[in-house]
Amino acid sequence: MPIITDTGFAPDDAPDLIEADDLPETGERLTIMLPNDADPSALSPAFNRITLIVVPFPNAADGRGFSIAKRLRGLGYRGHLRAQGHLITDQYPFARQCGFDDVQIDSALAARMPEELWLRAKTRAIPPFLRRA
Amino acid sequence: MYRYDEFDHDYVRSRVAEFRDQTQRRIDGALTEDEYKPLRLMNGLYLQLHAYMLRVAIPYGTLNSRQMRTLAMIAERWDEGYGHFTTRQNIQYNWTKLTDVGDILDALADVEMHAIQTSGNCIRNVTADHFAGAAADEIEDPRPTAELVRQWSTAHPEFAYLPRKFKVAVTGSPNDRAVTKAHDIGLRMLRNEAGEPGFEVIVGGGMGRTPMIGKVIRDFLPKDHLLPYLESILRVYNLHGRRDNKYKARIKILVHETGLEEMQAQVEAEFARQMREEGGPVVSPNPEHIAQIAAYFAPPDFAKLPAQSAKLTKAIATDPALAAWVENNTADHRASGYTIVTISMKGMGDAPGDATTAQMRVMADLGERYSHDELRISHEQNVILPHVKLDDLPEIHAALQKAGLAAANAGLITDIIACPGLDYCALATARSIPVAQDLSQRFAEPARAKAIGNFTIKISGCINACGHHHVGHVGILGLEKSGIESYQITLGGDHTETLAIGERAGPGMTAEEVGPAIERLVDAYLDVRDSDDERFIDTFRRLGADPFKAAIYPENNCAAA
Numbered sequence: 162m163p164i165i166t167d168t169g170f171a172p173d174d175a176p177d178l179i180e181a182d183d184l185p186e187t188g189e190r191l192t193i194m195l196p197n198d199a200d201p202s203a204l205s206p207a208f209n210r211i212t213l214i215v216v217p218f219p220n221a222a223d224g225r226g227f228s229i230a231k232r233l234r235g236l237g238y239r240g241h242l243r244a245q246g247h248l249i250t251d252q253y254p255f256a257r258q259c260g261f262d263d264v265q266i267d268s269a270l271a272a273r274m275p276e277e278l279w280l281r282a283k284t285r286a287i288p289p290f291l292r293r294a
Numbered sequence: 295m296y297r298y299d300e301f302d303h304d305y306v307r308s309r310v311a312e313f314r315d316q317t318q319r320r321i322d323g324a325l326t327e328d329e330y331k332p333l334r335l336m337n338g339l340y341l342q343l344h345a346y347m348l349r350v351a352i353p354y355g356t357l358n359s360r361q362m363r364t365l366a367m368i369a370e371r372w373d374e375g376y377g378h379f380t381t382r383q384n385i386q387y388n389w390t391k392l393t394d395v396g397d398i399l400d401a402l403a404d405v406e407m408h409a410i411q412t413s414g415n416c417i418r419n420v421t422a423d424h425f426a427g428a429a430a431d432e433i434e435d436p437r438p439t440a441e442l443v444r445q446w447s448t449a450h451p452e453f454a455y456l457p458r459k460f461k462v463a464v465t466g467s468p469n470d471r472a473v474t475k476a477h478d479i480g481l482r483m484l485r486n487e488a489g490e491p492g493f494e495v496i497v498g499g500g501m502g503r504t505p506m507i508g509k510v511i512r513d514f515l516p517k518d519h520l521l522p523y524l525e526s527i528l529r530v531y532n533l534h535g536r537r538d539n540k541y542k543a544r545i546k547i548l549v550h551e552t553g554l555e556e557m558q559a560q561v562e563a564e565f566a567r568q569m570r571e572e573g574g575p576v577v578s579p580n581p582e583h584i585a586q587i588a589a590y591f592a593p594p595d596f597a598k599l600p601a602q603s604a605k606l607t608k609a610i611a612t613d614p615a616l617a618a619w620v621e622n623n624t625a626d627h628r629a630s631g632y633t634i635v636t637i638s639m640k641g642m643g644d645a646p647g648d649a650t651t652a653q654m655r656v657m658a659d660l661g662e663r664y665s666h667d668e669l670r671i672s673h674e675q676n677v678i679l680p681h682v683k684l685d686d687l688p689e690i691h692a693a694l695q696k697a698g699l700a701a702a703n704a705g706l707i708t709d710i711i712a713c714p715g716l717d718y719c720a721l722a723t724a725r726s727i728p729v730a731q732d733l734s735q736r737f738a739e740p741a742r743a744k745a746i747g748n749f750t751i752k753i754s755g756c757i758n759a760c761g762h763h764h765v766g767h768v769g770i771l772g773l774e775k776s777g778i779e780s781y782q783i784t785l786g787g788d789h790t791e792t793l794a795i796g797e798r799a800g801p802g803m804t805a806e807e808v809g810p811a812i813e814r815l816v817d818a819y820l821d822v823r824d825s826d827d828e829r830f831i832d833t834f835r836r837l838g839a840d841p842f843k844a845a846i847y848p849e850n851n852c853a854a855a
């Protein structure tokens with residue numbers, strides 16, 4: 162499962178993910194899977210023990226993950242944030258603008274949308290409102 | 295009027311290039327049809343019965359003559375010589391070819407227009423009072439707010455993949471001409487006791503198969519808090535709106551199922567969180583830019599004129615057609631000696647909202663010459679000249695007569711709203727345009743229409759209610775029953791600040807039966823109203839539906855007696 166960053170494809174760093182529901186009382190450098198129907202604020206007491214939160218995108222039309230990311234960032238989460246699943250290149254800038262650091266897709270999707278398309282998506286025009294802010 | 299700066303120009307241009315690229319990727323197979331469709335829709339392109347339909351935004355209904363001429367040119371060059379003005383301040387071209395779309399979008403960009411977010415599950419074209427900046431009863435011009443919302447919502451990274459479409463309407467006047475209570479969010483501008491400007495925020499209105507009247511979620515929202523508050527509502531909706539069933543995916547269903555109080559609590563909590571975030575709310579537009587937007591909508595330099603025009607009075611005395619047109623198709627302007635003109639797109643036998651290339655050009659010329667270069671599109675599918683001198687009305691009327699646009703029926707029974715229906719729309723279950731044409735012929739006699747007075751008929755060709763039938767004094771909904779068109783009549787709807795959803799009169803009827811039934815209904819109303827000034831809707835409220843049901847279904851009368 163390749164990871165897409167601003168500089169192109171990167172190899173899967175395959176961390177073991179803990180379901181957000183099963184967050185352990187102790188432990189550092191946790192890596193968490195946060196479903197897109199869960200309440201992100203439940204994680205906020207543990208933010209400083211978490212190094213990665215992965216938010217799933219079950220299909221490209223399901224935009225809940227974007228709001229989860231904004232809320233996590235708004236709550237003060239500063240660790241790594243990853244969108245994982247079915248996103249298309251056109252959504253890459255949205256994911257970045259909402260606070261995701263990178264995107265992870267499966268190999269079949271990566272074959273259909275090669276690295277050069279993701280790099281091109283990065284240059285999508287920024288809407289005027291964000292440019293003026 | 296708002297003018298694009300270099301950011302807007304860049305953006306609209308690059309969206310055209312981007313859409314060409316998206317279409318190419320679909321052709322190359324990088325995108326599946328499911329992935330491409332939302333991108334196509336967010337650029338305003340539908341696949342319809344006979345062809346592609348392109349829906350172009352006319353933000354808050356305001357345009358200048360140059361833009362109107364471009365709309366005409368597009369109709370001439372890439373469509374079949376006409377366009378259809380919709381109830382959502384858009385224009386639709388029903389006969390576009392996929393291969394021409396890029397060129398059409400470029401032509402639009404030349405005049406600061408676009409088709410962005412006129413479809414898809416995103417925040418749609420923002421609508422506003424079509425008399426904005428002109429109406430005598432206005433508290434404040436709603437368009438700077440609408441423009442700000444348009445900019446904020448354009449390619450909003452968080453809200454481009456919502457559970458369903460999302461429509462925002464703004465009014466700056468207590469007389470609601472923007473149907474704010476039938477939108478996902480309605481904003482009514484007002485001032486609090488201290489005189490500070492703000493909004494009443496209404497949420498969860500809508501039509502479609504489950505019509506709902508919007509509910510007030512915030513009585514008074516200070517003007518500066520608008521964007522973080524909208525962002526809060528949208529975030530709650532994006533996270534919790536239903537995605538399992540597209541018929542239950544609008545925010546009205548979320549409000550209904552969650553309950554207003556709980557919804558309010560969630561939105562306020564989100565809002566409080568945003569206001570606390572470091573450096574204040576995350577979405578705070580640059581104040582300089584807000585001031586700039588407001589400056590673009592500064593009122594034009596009105597001449598100092600007497601309240602009456604001697605020239606007009608004289609012309610009216612000898613020209614009854616002009617007199618009737620002035621009486622029905624003008625509205626009070628805030629400046630002395632000025633008026634607001636409604637150009638009716640509902641001449642006898644016309645398809646409501648359709649305008650030909652030639653008509654668009656005539657209207658553009660009139661707007662340029664007589665209305666400070668401004669035109670408006672109303673949700674009643676008419677075209678407005680917002681700033682007209684009373685002195686100029688005779689010339690304008692004469693020019694409209696020549697162009698076949700002088701119908702003197704604004705607000706009357708023949709000022710019918712109708713969606714495209716089965717003639718164009720892939721979702722339709724029945725035709726709506728021929729029904730509108732039939733009714734407009736039946737009530738064509740001006741004296742009769744005048745006697746009936748204010749009366750709204752609204753027609754939709756299926757349950758989606760694009761023709762606003764729920765809020766027509768009389769609504770007509772076209773369905774299909776075992777292969778035959780069947781029309782259901784609703785009574786008592788109201789699209790103004792006293793918004794009401796009409797109730798069903800009884801069983802469906804065939805297309806041929808609709809006209810006679812409406813004639814009987816109107817005769818019954820003329821019989822029972824207590825004065826010539828009592829509008830149908832007032833009589834309906836006084837007497838209830840029974841006398842009108844009896845008129846529509848005379849065969850039931852003996853049984854009921």
Ligand code: HEM
Nearest residue numbers: 380381382500501502503544712713714719721758759760
């Ligand atoms: C011809 C292509 C069109 C298609 C495929 C279409 C589709 C739809 C659908 C599916 C809905 C129901 C949405 C819901 O209940 O969630 C709807 C609602 C609506 N549409 Fe259309 N429409 C079309 C044309 C128009 C036109 C021409 C107008 C204006 C005359 C219009 C204005 C509206 C309005 C005002 C609503 C109801 C308000 C609401 O969203 O609740 N649409 N449309």
Ligand code: SF4
Nearest residue numbers: 713719722755756760
């Ligand atoms: S109401 Fe139905 S038939 Fe009419 S335009 Fe909307 S979807 Fe089409």
